[in-house]
Amino acid sequence: METSPQAHTIRLSGPLSPRAGWQATGCSMARALGVVNSRSALLILREAFYGTTRFDHFAQRTGISEPVTAARLAELVEEGLLAREPYREPGQRTRLAYRLTDKGAELFPVLVALMEWGDRWLAPDGAPVVLTHRDCGEPVHIELRCAADHEANLDELDLEAGPGRPAASA
Amino acid sequence: METSPQAHTIRLSGPLSPRAGWQATGCSMARALGVVNSRSALLILREAFYGTTRFDHFAQRTGISEPVTAARLAELVEEGLLAREPYREPGQRTRLAYRLTDKGAELFPVLVALMEWGDRWLAPDGAPVVLTHRDCGEPVHIELRCAADHEANLDELDLEAGPGRPAASA
């Protein structure tokens, strides 16, 4: 019946309880996966955060083949995560750079969360690279916080209906 | 040459600068993507956080077909993200429940980060569901913080070599 609270789950409250009573149509996570569902897309975004802007560097540094790199860059531009920007170095012809837009840059927490999990569970020798806070030099990690600035653990969370919840999903 | 600092990138420091000088072999994010690279895996994990434990509920609530659900559940068990647990309700035969392990549960920030990004950029009517902190009722969001407890923005971050960095990657 799944009515008793369980470890590692969030509590469903209000119209969302019980889980059997609604469909997760329009789930934002599912939508986000529609945009960045492939390994290649996330690796290209990683490189963009590392400052890479050129086609062949993306391909080389991610280890992704050129056709896939081209297709992925085009998709990411079309979805507004990257923007093409012409530039010209002296003595060179005009070229296109790919830069993160605000929309793309805000995916950073997703990448950091994946990296952190990989560091913890898949990197027996420790993290290959670490993020630090420039001002204080301390390592950076990802956290759940509420608007009242409390750190929030998984077992302290409720899931509630939001403003965008489809009305028909009884 | 990519030597000047740019918007929406992190600063590479020490042996990691310039980017051209090293390979991202063993990247924890890439490793994590090796475990949860598919849409179906993440949707199944979402349901597990919502308290779902039974095969047919996973299939119904994620909208994933039964063959794929079966394959994905088996993979997630093999990778140690879910654990099978026999249970028996009165008058029923013994069945298997799927529950999140610690390893699986620690992927929660990844899902929340994806959800938050989807809410912001792909949900014009607002978030369909919201996470709140049970004690205070305030909405919960994901944040980057350093060990000294400062909130850290993308442009305040350095990327440094970590203990698990492969020595040969000059």
Add this chain to the structure above:
DNA sequence: GTGCTGGCTTAGACTTTCACAAGTCAGCTA
């Protein structure tokens, strides 16, 4: 002009991910 280089595109093949439809199997109920 001829060649070189960066930034792609095309062709062909293989693998993975998915859906739909149907079949299997164990054990409880009647």
Add this chain to the structure above:
DNA sequence: TAGCTGACTTGTGAAAGTCTAAGCCAGCAC
């Protein structure tokens, strides 16, 4: 013993993601 149900499995086929290898094109250098 005959059916029902939950939990899968099998078969088929389409779509997506990936690779290697090769080709194309624009514009500077010569």
